[in-house]
Amino acid sequence: MEKEKNELGITVKKEEDFSEWYSQVIQKAELADIRFGVQGFIVHMPWGFSIIRKIYEYLEKEVEDDGHVAFLFPTVVKEESLMKEKEHAGFTPEVFWVSEAGSKKIEERFALRPTGETQIYPLYSLWFKSHKELPFKGYQSRIPAFRNEMTTRPFLRGREFLFFETHDVFNLHEDALEQVEKDLEICNKVIKNKIKIPFLFFKRPQWDRFKGAVNTFTPDTLMPDGKRNQIASTHDLGQNFARAFGIKIMSKDEKEEYAWQTCFGPGIWRIMAALIGIHGDDKGLILPFDMAPLQIVIVPVLFSDKDSKEILKIANEIKNKLKGYRIKIDDSEASPGFKYNKWELKGVPIRLEIGPKEVKEGNITISLRNENKKFLIKLKDLTKEIEKFSKIIDKHIEEKAEEYFKNKTRDAKSFDELKKIIKAYKGFVKVPFCSVNKDGEKCADKLKEETAANVSGILYPKEDKIKEGQKCIVCGKKANHVVYVAKSY
Amino acid sequence: MEKEKNELGITVKKEEDFSEWYSQVIQKAELADIRFGVQGFIVHMPWGFSIIRKIYEYLEKEVEDDGHVAFLFPTVVKEESLMKEKEHAGFTPEVFWVSEAGSKKIEERFALRPTGETQIYPLYSLWFKSHKELPFKGYQSRIPAFRNEMTTRPFLRGREFLFFETHDVFNLHEDALEQVEKDLEICNKVIKNKIKIPFLFFKRPQWDRFKGAVNTFTPDTLMPDGKRNQIASTHDLGQNFARAFGIKIMSKDEKEEYAWQTCFGPGIWRIMAALIGIHGDDKGLILPFDMAPLQIVIVPVLFSDKDSKEILKIANEIKNKLKGYRIKIDDSEASPGFKYNKWELKGVPIRLEIGPKEVKEGNITISLRNENKKFLIKLKDLTKEIEKFSKIIDKHIEEKAEEYFKNKTRDAKSFDELKKIIKAYKGFVKVPFCSVNKDGEKCADKLKEETAANVSGILYPKEDKIKEGQKCIVCGKKANHVVYVAKSY
Numbered sequence: 001m002e003k004e005k006n007e008l009g010i011t012v013k014k015e016e017d018f019s020e021w022y023s024q025v026i027q028k029a030e031l032a033d034i035r036f037g038v039q040g041f042i043v044h045m046p047w048g049f050s051i052i053r054k055i056y057e058y059l060e061k062e063v064e065d066d067g068h069v070a071f072l073f074p075t076v077v078k079e080e081s082l083m084k085e086k087e088h089a090g091f092t093p094e095v096f097w098v099s100e101a102g103s104k105k106i107e108e109r110f111a112l113r114p115t116g117e118t119q120i121y122p123l124y125s126l127w128f129k130s131h132k133e134l135p136f137k138g139y140q141s142r143i144p145a146f147r148n149e150m151t152t153r154p155f156l157r158g159r160e161f162l163f164f165e166t167h168d169v170f171n172l173h174e175d176a177l178e179q180v181e182k183d184l185e186i187c188n189k190v191i192k193n194k195i196k197i198p199f200l201f202f203k204r205p206q207w208d209r210f211k212g213a214v215n216t217f218t219p220d221t222l223m224p225d226g227k228r229n230q231i232a233s234t235h236d237l238g239q240n241f242a243r244a245f246g247i248k249i250m251s252k253d254e255k256e257e258y259a260w261q262t263c264f265g266p267g268i269w270r271i272m273a274a275l276i277g278i279h280g281d282d283k284g285l286i287l288p289f290d291m292a293p294l295q296i297v298i299v300p301v302l303f304s305d306k307d308s309k310e311i312l313k314i315a316n317e318i319k320n321k322l323k324g325y326r327i328k329i330d331d332s333e334a335s336p337g338f339k340y341n342k343w344e345l346k347g348v349p350i351r352l353e354i355g356p357k358e359v360k361e362g363n364i365t366i367s368l369r370n371e372n373k374k375f376l377i378k379l380k381d382l383t384k385e386i387e388k389f390s391k392i393i394d395k396h397i398e399e400k401a402e403e404y405f406k407n408k409t410r411d412a413k414s415f416d417e418l419k420k421i422i423k424a425y426k427g428f429v430k431v432p433f434c435s436v437n438k439d440g441e442k443c444a445d446k447l448k449e450e451t452a453a454n455v456s457g458i459l460y461p462k463e464d465k466i467k468e469g470q471k472c473i474v475c476g477k478k479a480n481h482v483v484y485v486a487k488s489y
Numbered sequence: 490m491e492k493e494k495n496e497l498g499i500t501v502k503k504e505e506d507f508s509e510w511y512s513q514v515i516q517k518a519e520l521a522d523i524r525f526g527v528q529g530f531i532v533h534m535p536w537g538f539s540i541i542r543k544i545y546e547y548l549e550k551e552v553e554d555d556g557h558v559a560f561l562f563p564t565v566v567k568e569e570s571l572m573k574e575k576e577h578a579g580f581t582p583e584v585f586w587v588s589e590a591g592s593k594k595i596e597e598r599f600a601l602r603p604t605g606e607t608q609i610y611p612l613y614s615l616w617f618k619s620h621k622e623l624p625f626k627g628y629q630s631r632i633p634a635f636r637n638e639m640t641t642r643p644f645l646r647g648r649e650f651l652f653f654e655t656h657d658v659f660n661l662h663e664d665a666l667e668q669v670e671k672d673l674e675i676c677n678k679v680i681k682n683k684i685k686i687p688f689l690f691f692k693r694p695q696w697d698r699f700k701g702a703v704n705t706f707t708p709d710t711l712m713p714d715g716k717r718n719q720i721a722s723t724h725d726l727g728q729n730f731a732r733a734f735g736i737k738i739m740s741k742d743e744k745e746e747y748a749w750q751t752c753f754g755p756g757i758w759r760i761m762a763a764l765i766g767i768h769g770d771d772k773g774l775i776l777p778f779d780m781a782p783l784q785i786v787i788v789p790v791l792f793s794d795k796d797s798k799e800i801l802k803i804a805n806e807i808k809n810k811l812k813g814y815r816i817k818i819d820d821s822e823a824s825p826g827f828k829y830n831k832w833e834l835k836g837v838p839i840r841l842e843i844g845p846k847e848v849k850e851g852n853i854t855i856s857l858r859n860e861n862k863k864f865l866i867k868l869k870d871l872t873k874e875i876e877k878f879s880k881i882i883d884k885h886i887e888e889k890a891e892e893y894f895k896n897k898t899r900d901a902k903s904f905d906e907l908k909k910i911i912k913a914y915k916g917f918v919k920v921p922f923c924s925v926n927k928d929g930e931k932c933a934d935k936l937k938e939e940t941a942a943n944v945s946g947i948l949y950p951k952e953d954k955i956k957e958g959q960k961c962i963v964c965g966k967k968a969n970h971v972v973y974v975a976k977s978y
Contacts, residue, residue, distance in 0.1 A: 033612055037567045038599050043612055044561035046627065053559065070542065072533035074649050075564060075601075075633050078526045097589035098601065101637040102582040110527050112564075112587065123522055123532055132822075138535065142631045144564050148590040160563050 009341050013282050018225040025276055029285045029346045032154045040152035040159025047346060048272075050293035052162065055271055058190045059164055060141050063264075066182055068137040068166055073119045075144065076110045081118040085244035088117060088212035094147040096159075112146035116165045117212065117237075117263065121245035124169060128259065130250045131171045137179075139166040155273035156229075156489050162268040169242075169259045171249065176236055176260040180217055181461075183234035183264040187219045191231055191266070196288050196398045197221055197274045198405035199231060200428070202457035202484065205436040207444060214238035220456055220486075222408050223277045226426025228456060228488035231274055232266040270489075278401050279370075285347030286370050288397055289390040296327040296386070297343045301336045301355035311354055318352065318364075318379075322386060344369055349393050350386065370396055409484070415450075415473045418485060422451045428486045429453075430464065432479030434472035443474035447485065456484040498830050502771050507714040514765055518774045518835045521643045529641035529648025536835060537761075539782035541651065544760055547679045548653055549630050552753075555671055557626040557655055562608045564633065565599045570607040574733035577606060577701035583636040585648075601635035605654045606701065606726075606752065610734035613658060617748065619739050620660045626668075628655040644762040645718075645978050651757040658731075658748045660738065665725055665749040669706055670950075672723035672753040676708045680720055680755070685777055685887045686710055686763045687894035688720060689917070691946035691973065694925040696933060703727035706949055709975075711897050712766045715915025717945060717977035720759045726750040759978075767890050768859075774836030775859050777886055778879040785816040785875070786832045790825045790844035800843055807841065807853075807868075811875060833858055838882050839875065859885050898973070904939075904962045907974060911940045917975045918942075919953065921968030923961035932963035936974065945973040 010028060014021045026032050031048030044052060060070070076098060083089045091114045099109040113119055120138075128136060145163040152158050166183070170176045184201055191197050199219035209216045213235035221229050241247070242258035249259050279286040289295060298318060300311045315329045330339045336353070343351060353365040353374075364382065367374045370393050377385045408427035412418035421429050434440050436458055444455045458464070464482035472479045499517060503510040515521050520537030533541060549559070565587060572578045580603045588598040602608055609627075617625060634652040641647050655672070659665045673690055680686045688708035698705045702724035710718050730736070731747035740746050768775040778784060787807060789800045804818045819828045825842070832840060842854040842863075853871060856863045859882050866874045897916035901907035910918050923929050925947055933944045947953070953971035961968045 033615075035612065035615060036563060036608075037570070037611065038563065038565055038597075041563035041565055043563070046558035046560050049559055049561050052561075069535035070538055071535050072538050072541075072651075074525055074527065074530035074532070075635075076527055076530055076649070081526070093591040095591065096587045096595075098585045099588050100586035100598070102584065106585075108527075109589070119525075122526065123524065126522075126524060146564075160565070162561075 009345060010282060010284055014224060014280065018223070018277070021280075021282075022273075022277060025280055025284055025345075026154050031272075031276070031285075034154060038159075040149060040157075042154050042158060042160075044162075047293055051275070051287065051291055052268060052272055054291045055190075055195065055266075055268055056141055056164065058194050059186070059266055060139075062186045062189055063137075063139050063166055066137065066186065067135075068139045068168075070141060071138050072140055072143070073113075073116060073123075075113060077113045077119045078110055078122075079108065081122055081245075082111055084118065085212045085241055088241070088244075090211045091115070091147075094149070096146050096148055114147050115145055115163075115265070116140065116167060117241055120167050121241050121247060121261075124167070124259075125246045125248070128169060128247060128249060131252055134249065134259065135168060135170045135175060135179075137166065137168045139164070153489075155269040155276065158269065164266050164268055166262075166264040168262045168264075169247065170262070171251065171257075171260070173238070173260045176238075176262045179262045179264075180215075180234050180236055183232075183262070184217060184219070184460075186264070187232050187266070191219060191271060194288070195271060195275055195291065196394070196401050197231065197271065197278060198401050200409075200484070201460045203436075203460040203463075204233075204457040205440060205444060205455050205483070206438055207441040208454070208457070210235045212237065212240050212244075214240065217460055218457075220484075221274050221278070222405065222427055222486065223274065223489070224426070226487060228428075228454070228486040229270055229274050229277075230267065230488070231270045232264070234264040235262060237261040237263060273489075278404060279397055280347075283341075284345035286397060287347040287349060289349050289393050292347060292349050293326065294328055294343075294346075294348050295325045295390075296322060296350045296352060297339075297348045298327065298329045298352045298354065299336055299339050299343075300329070300331060301353055303356060307356040311356065311359060314354060314359055318354075318382065321383060325386070340367075350389060368393060370400075412473065412485075415447075418447075418473060419451055422453050422485070422487070428456070428484040430482050431473045431485055432466060432470040433481050433483040434475055434477045434479060436481050436483065440472075443472060446474050451485070451487075453485045453487045456486055456488070458483055498834060499771060499773055503713060503769065507712070507766070510769075510771075511762075511766060514769055514773055514834075515643050520761075520765070520774075523643060527648075529638060529646075531643050531647060531649075533651075536782055540764070540776065540780055541757060541761055543780045544679075544684065544755075544757055545630055545653065547683050548675070548755055549628075551675045551678055552626075552628050552655055555626070555675065556624075557628045557657075559630060560627050561629055561632070562602075562605060562612075564602060566602045566608045567599055567611075568597065570611055570734075571600055573607065574701045574730055577730070577733075579700045580604070580636075583638070585635050585637055603636050604634055604652075604754070605629065605656060606730055609656050610730050610736060610750075613656070613748075614735045614737070617658060617736060617738060620741055623658055623660045623738065623748065624664060626655065626657045628653070642978075644758040644765065647758065653755050653757055655751075655753040657751045657753075658736065659751070660740065660746075660749070662727070662749045665727075665751045668751045668753075669704075669723050669725055672721075672751070673706060673708070673949075675753070676721050676755070680708060680760060683777070684760060684764055684780065685883070685890050686720065686760065686767060687890050689898075689973070690949045692925075692949040692952075693722075693946040694929060694933065694944050694972070695927055696930040697943070697946070699724045701726065701729050701733075703729065707946075709945055710763050710767070711894065711916055711975065712763070712978070713893075713915070715976060717917075717943070717975040718759055718763050718766075719756065719977070720763055721753070721755040723753040724751060726752060762978075767893060768886055769836075772830075772861075773834035775886060776836040776838060778838050778882050781836060781838050782815065783817055783832075783835075783837050784814045784879075785811060785839045785841060786828075786837045787816065787818045787841045787843065788825055788828050788832075789818070789820060790842055792845065796845040800845065800848060803843060803848055807843075807871065810872060814875070829856075839878060857882060859889075901962065901974075904936075907936075907962060908940055911942050911974070911976070917945070917973040919971050920962045920974055921955060921959040922970050922972040923964055923966045923968060925970055925972065929961075932961060935963050940974070940976075942974045942976045945975055945977070947972055 033043040095111040199221040204216040239258040351367040522532040584600040688710040728747040
């Protein structure tokens with residue numbers, strides 16, 4: 001995988017051609033290989049998959065701390081189950097069907113799962129009978145889901161994509177609503193605090209709910225091309241699925257009642273796309289320190305064979321001293337410059353350069369990927385300095401991302417103004433809007449038709465105040481909400 | 490999931506009806522649910538999946554320590570790739586085909602992967618060009634594989650089953666052969682040392698090689714019904730797949746040569762089946778201490794409400810003191826006896842019983858699942874005692890398993906004797922045999938026909954010595970090997 005050709009670096013500027021930049025980073029930093037040969041199915045290469053495993057690890061820890069237990073359901077789903085919840089059956093046109101085995105047709109074809117509800121809830125109806133067994137919080141991680149998407153893009157849209165889902169069951173609606181808050185808090189803890197992705201929380205309009213849900217809540221971020229990237233969603237399912245799948249619970253006062261449910265799905269791929277797109281720069285990937293497959297690379301800078309032995313000895317001593325970190329000496333044949341570019345492209349946070357002069361003087365050069373800065377430090381202070389710099393790196397990545405996201409929201413007072421802003425400018429546009437219930441769908445459709453942008457919903461939990469007398473920018477009727485409009489992936 | 494009915498305990502003895510005992514343990518200890526509704530596709534319930542995650546963790550650690558990096562390939566495979574290696578194409582009659590999407594037929598149908606080779610090696614042919622890039626060791630974990638099996642059984646045979654696979658590429662055949670030894674060593678470290686499953690290593694006869702391999706090596710254990718359970722396999726692939734998929738490497742002396750490959754697949758399910766079958770007893774599951782989803786359960790034994798508060802306080806103190814362990818207080822409404830049975834069924838290694846009398850005297854009762862033994866210990870010594878007992882438990886499980894496996898191999902000198910032994914007795918039968926190359930296949934077929942048993946191969950790495958003048962028990966020609974015969978799953 002170390003082909004010279006791949007190491008030539010990114011040939012476009014992120015600002016000038018984000019789409020091409022994004023494709024090149026994925027290929028050249030060896031995150032994914034799109035040459036698998038079945039459209040929309042990609043190979044997660046070791047470097048990319050290592051980052052994705054970190055995302056999974058963070059999420060697993062948080063949902064387990066919140067009382068979830070892991071289970072694993074099959075990759076497939078029964079046709080009959082898929083159709084049970086009326087709205088949710090809307091997934092059917094997108095599913096892949098397994099309809100042959102060997103050389104024969106299968107009697108009862110089954111689908112590759114588009115999501116977990118219709119697999120899991122038939123079993124929940126068998127597992128839970130009494131209020132004493134609730135709440136139950138289950139999740140599955142490191143699993144695929146499948147939808148027959150027309151256009152595909154690594155980490156943004158795939159026919160197979162990586163999935164994580166919780167499925168919780170409660171006695172009371174208020175417990176379910178409380179879980180929605182907890183899910184959003186998990187997004188803060190993982191996506192914002194660990195992965196340094198800034199976002200806004202929205203309550204989606206009714207016409208853009210998850211199929212079968214009562215309400216859908218999402219953290220949405222923005223990609224550098226200005227498009228909205230929904231990086232997770234949590235759903236108040238009410239009793240809709242409990243009714244469809246017969247999840248009936250004997251309550252404390254001996255009445256049979258339908259359970260209340262929520263489900264939460266961080267978009268593993270979408271988080272990865274945001275990580276690449278928001279943190280990266282013209283040289284390639286930039287990674288928070290804890291997420292990097294390799295945190296420190298040592299590059300010996302050799303001028304003669306005479307130095308080489310001594311310097312490699314010191315490099316190895318350094319490596320041993322820092323063995324708590326993911327660290328490697330790049331002693332391959334390539335030139336130091338080639339190595340610098342290669343590891344910068346892959347986003348290794350810290351590079352240590354050691355040459356004969358530094359060694360003689362007891363120094364070492366530390367180079368930070370995210371800031372393109374170099375420092376000469378005392379070799380004896382190395383451990384302390386690495387610890388300090390790892391924190392500086394994360395803080396800088398976080399601040400840069402927040403700076404990037406700040407002021408990405410503008411106001412528009414009329415439909416014309418909205419159209420102009422959407423065209424010229426990358427981000428959310430706040431507009432007065434008639435309704436986020438069914439009544440508003442017509443206006444949203446018109447808005448979409450004329451701007452190619454979507455109504456993301458209202459800010460959550462604290463909705464923007466609408467001013468007295470404001471009108472919906474589409475229909476001109478009384479505006480009841482301030483909604484956020486953006487093009488989206 | 491806490492239905493009273495499920496908690497009634499195992500109703501058959503393991504010795505008397507292993508098959509029924511096995512099914513009941515899986516259901517009643519809540520390892521898997523077979524009511525998913527698509528034949529051969531099961532649900533891994535939280536308790537069972539927690540144990541399986543441990544198996545995965547052990548394996549991931551060992552293969553990573555051996556230099557493997559994780560990647561993730563799609564769930565599907567191109568039809569064209571499946572057919573490329575002539576022998577390997579033998580999998581085709583067993584595969585599931587995805588041939589429709591939404592309401593339309595797919596132009597190029599694709600298969601659910603039966604195993605990884607044909608997915609991975611087309612990419613390897615793109616990734617590796619120079620000898621400098623080798624060796625490369627990759628693996629994927631926590632993935633499913635699919636085969637259209639006619640009969641299915643949880644953890645023994647499924648249409649979907651859990652997979653783990655390494656795929657290694659080398660410049661030289663001798664490096665590949667060395668890897669086979671390393672793979673077998675990983676089996677020792679994980680399956681024998683951690684999971685306490687005893688086994689013998691075999692080199693499979695040529696007619697029972699993995700499709701496309703040069704040689705197949707396996708650790709085989711025996712289930713209590715006497716059937717052979719192949720719990721892993723590693724394959725010397727020679728250059729067979731490199732040739733089929735065009736994995737060509739520029740060697741040191743500038744010649745293009747086909748790479749040498751190995752692949753290794755521990756059977757996650759098969760290991761789970763062995764764990765259940767070999768360690769368990771009439772009460773249910775028995776688990777090595779580190780593998781238990783819950784290691785210690787505290788059961789308060791209450792006689793009056795007066796005691797209850799004090800005892801729960803102490804139970805919580807104990808829980809906090811032992812917080813490094815997976816520990817839980819069962820303060821549900823059920824009776825202590827009910828709780829004892831429930832957690833014994835699920836295989837929790839240590840139960841702490843505390844009642845008012847013990848508390849008053851500063852004592853606590855510790856009960857060991859594996860030995861059905863109880864000890865009264867001083868509360869103040871608890872931490873030390875738990876540490877001691879956790880080791881005693883593992884040692885006892887290991888010794889019991891070794892005792893079980895020992896003497897499970899008998900000799901037969903004639904075909905008639907073999908038939909009698911196979912019928913009466915559960916285990917391997919050593920017999921003189923003509924050939925483990927193609928020439929022996931006819932004899933193996935005849936043996937299978939008349940005994941329903943298989944030739945497992947020859948012991949590896951140290952083959953049994955054949956005595957001068959011994960004859961193949963089937964054809965009567967000169968015997969060249971001692972082979973091990975057993976019925977198998």
